[in-house]
Amino acid sequence: EDQVTQSPEALRLQEGESSSLNCSYTVSGLRGLFWYRQDPGKGPEFLFTLYSAGEEKEKERLKATLTKKESFLHITAPKPEDSATYLCAVQGGSNYKLTFGKGTLLTVNP
Amino acid sequence: EAEVAQSPRYKITEKSQAVAFWCDPISGHATLYWYRQILGQGPELLVQFQDESVVDDSQLPKDRFSAERLKGVDSTLKIQPAELGDSAMYLCASSLTGYTDTQYFGPGTRLTVL
Numbered sequence: 001e002d003q004v005t006q007s008p009e010a011l012r013l014q015e016g017e018s019s020s021l022n023c024s025y026t027v028s029g030l031r032g033l034f035w036y037r038q039d040p041g042k043g044p045e046f047l048f049t050l051y052s053a054g055e056e057k058e059k060e061r062l063k064a065t066l067t068k069k070e071s072f073l074h075i076t077a078p079k080p081e082d083s084a085t086y087l088c089a090v091q092g093g094s095n096y097k098l099t100f101g102k103g104t105l106l107t108v109n110p
Numbered sequence: 111e112a113e114v115a116q117s118p119r120y121k122i123t124e125k126s127q128a129v130a131f132w133c134d135p136i137s138g139h140a141t142l143y144w145y146r147q148i149l150g151q152g153p154e155l156l157v158q159f160q161d162e163s164v165v166d167d168s169q170l171p172k173d174r175f176s177a178e179r180l181k182g183v184d185s186t187l188k189i190q191p192a193e194l195g196d197s198a199m200y201l202c203a204s205s206l207t208g209y210t211d212t213q214y215f216g217p218g219t220r221l222t223v224l
Contacts, residue, residue: 004152032210043114043201043215044153051210087152096209097166100152 002027002092004101012107013078021073021104023088031096033071035064036087038103044087047073078108112136114216116202122222128190131219135183135204143213144177144187145201153201159185160208192223 005024013019025033032051036044048057050066057064061082063074073086085103092099115134123129135142140161145153156175158166161182170177174193179185189196199218205211 034212036215041218041220043116043203043218046212046214049210049212089152091210097155097158098153098213100154102150102152 002090002097002099004088004090004099006086006088006101006104008104009102010105010107012109013075015079015108015110016077018074018076018078020075021086021106023071023073023101024069025071025088025090026069027090027092027099029092031091031093033066034089034091034098035071035073036089038085038087040085047086075106078106080108080110082106083108114202114204114214116200116216116219118219119217120220120222122224123192124224125194126191128188129192129221130189131187131200131202131221133185133187133202133216135185135202136214139204139206139214140182141205141208141211142179142185143203143205144185145203145215147199147201147218149198156187158208165208189221192221194223197221197223 003026007022035047038044048064053068065072087103089098089100142159144156147153156170157177159179177187201218202216203213205213
């Protein structure tokens, strides 16, 4: 069974204070690892897909990286508008089903 | 920009009543997903459609939940009867083909069962 563990559960940063969120996973045959952002009361918003170890993708202040066992979402010089829950999901096996972690609640204070 | 539409956005009902949620995926997307998200948890897949066919409903509580996508476009998820434990966010997502394509989510329906 595919499993995703995200840490920390919650992270509070000052504006401009860079940090990283972790996503550890176990999956039989990784097809893709997905990062989503979710604002309170809204649906998840797609950020990145990573397909193989060593791959990196960037978008504004966010950078996602992937190894064979985990993925990191690096946030550089965050702003208050980056406050949200960040969800990690893996897709593996034969049914292309997404398995999500519980998410990391990020709060960026001005 | 194309989006997944869902309605209603909020639903309050009493236990033992019937509720229904509607989803209209992004135009041209063959695969449609219904997820349930309990507060503080990640979304969990309830059912997946490829066009009008169900390809995965292993986590759907079939004694009370049903889902259909009759013409392979929009979809309805029904709960009858609703129980207190069904209170959650119900999310609809769609993807182009259902393989490694990105899943795009709608705004969700927040269900409260009293």
